Amino acid sequence: xxxxxxxxxxxxxxxxxxxxxxxxxxxxxxxxxxxxxxxxxxxxxxxxxxxxxxxxxxxxxxxxxxxxxxxxxxxxxxxxxxxxxxxxxxxxxxxxxxxxxxxxxxxxxxxxxxxxxxxxxxxxxxxxxxxxxxxxxxxxxxxxxxxxxxxxxxxxxxxxxxxxxxxxxxxxxxxxxxxxxxxxxxxxxxxxxxxxxxxxxxxxxxxxxxxxxxxxxxxxxxxxxxxxxxxxxxxxxxxxxxxxxxxxxxxxxxxxxxxxxxxxxxxxxxxxxxxxxxxxxxxxxxxxxxxxxxxxxxxxxxxxx
Ligand code: NAP
Numbered sequence: 001x002x003x004x005x006x007x008x009x010x011x012x013x014x015x016x017x018x019x020x021x022x023x024x025x026x027x028x029x030x031x032x033x034x035x036x037x038x039x040x041x042x043x044x045x046x047x048x049x050x051x052x053x054x055x056x057x058x059x060x061x062x063x064x065x066x067x068x069x070x071x072x073x074x075x076x077x078x079x080x081x082x083x084x085x086x087x088x089x090x091x092x093x094x095x096x097x098x099x100x101x102x103x104x105x106x107x108x109x110x111x112x113x114x115x116x117x118x119x120x121x122x123x124x125x126x127x128x129x130x131x132x133x134x135x136x137x138x139x140x141x142x143x144x145x146x147x148x149x150x151x152x153x154x155x156x157x158x159x160x161x162x163x164x165x166x167x168x169x170x171x172x173x174x175x176x177x178x179x180x181x182x183x184x185x186x187x188x189x190x191x192x193x194x195x196x197x198x199x200x201x202x203x204x205x206x207x208x209x210x211x212x213x214x215x216x217x218x219x220x221x222x223x224x225x226x227x228x229x230x231x232x233x234x235x236x237x238x239x240x241x242x243x244x245x246x247x248x249x250x251x252x253x254x255x256x257x258x259x260x261x262x263x264x265x266x267x268x269x270x271x272x273x274x275x276x277x278x279x280x281x282x283x284x285x286x287x288x289x290x291x292x293x294x295x296x297x298x299x300x301x302x303x304x305x
Pocket of ligand 1: 115116148149150151152153154156173174177178200234235236237280281
């Protein structure tokens with residue numbers, strides 16, 4: 001079994017930064033990523049709040065640059081899905097491409113889109129149901145669409161969609177948005193947006209393509225139907241921590257609990273980025289987490305030897 005000093009799980013900004021720092025510290029370092037380098041940010045057409053890029057940069061390009069930089073300094077990468085993490089003399093990471101061992105582990109596996117779990121959602125996913133307005137918004141030019149959720153993502157998505165769609169309904173389960181004030185002001189000033197408050201989706205309608213939504217008002221319990229061609233689900237994120245629940249302590253929502261050094265409840269395992277409790281869920285914050293986690297892993301390995 002291939003042995004490393006550090007294995008980083010996840011190739012988003014937290015994991016790639018951890019990999020860069022670990023490699024530059026001279027540690028034999030492997031990063032396991034199942035998909036594209038960059039994680040969630042590959043869905044962002046333009047990242048405008050990551051320092052150093054005055055005109056912004058696409059998430060895809062930023063992820064690729066971070067990957068290339070880490071590899072330049074000796075980070076090894078493997079494309080595989082992690083299926084388990086077990087503790088022995090060393091930690092063993094099982095993946096779809098075999099198992100790897102290391103004395104220190106950095107978990108930076110991020111999070112993924114939360115689903116509504118209503119009838120029609122899975123069947124019509126990719127056929128009018130989307131979780132990424134920046135990826136799919138242009139498909140709905142001059143159509144009416146709905147965004148589900150009331151957080152920053154929902155409002156950012158609704159504003160993005162208003163550039164393409166004829167009308168954007170924002171359907172929120174409460175009568176107040178969770179999104180920040182600036183976004184709220186922009187949303188309320190955008191005439192293409194219509195808010196449907198205190199309402200949840202019961203079913204996504206349509207055979208081959210989305211035709212509409214069956215809605216329920218949570219205050220009056222009245223049902224209604226809304227005709228839309230697209231539905232953008234923006235109801236938050238779920239941490240990709242299932243594989244690690246037997247190894248490190250999670251909070252009730254499934255996020256990994258760390259201290260300020262990114263150490264988890266298991267000696268030698270660190271967590272960084274969106275997967276950890278209290279993450280700011282920003283690229284810049286994930287990068288900071290990744291650097292801290294790698295430096296803590298380095299210190300741990302020095303003390304261990
Ligand atoms: P979020 O802040 O957790 O908001 C999720 C929204 O979906 C909430 O309004 C929530 O309602 C609603 N919701 C949750 N489960 C639901 C369900 N089953 N059915 C219907 N509605 C449901 O998630 P997010 O908006 O994806 O943001 C995640 C993080 O990224 C946040 O920290 C956010 O600040 C950050 N972010 C920042 C920016 C930015 O700065 N521009 C952009 C995007 C995201 P309740 O309000 O009732 O809980």
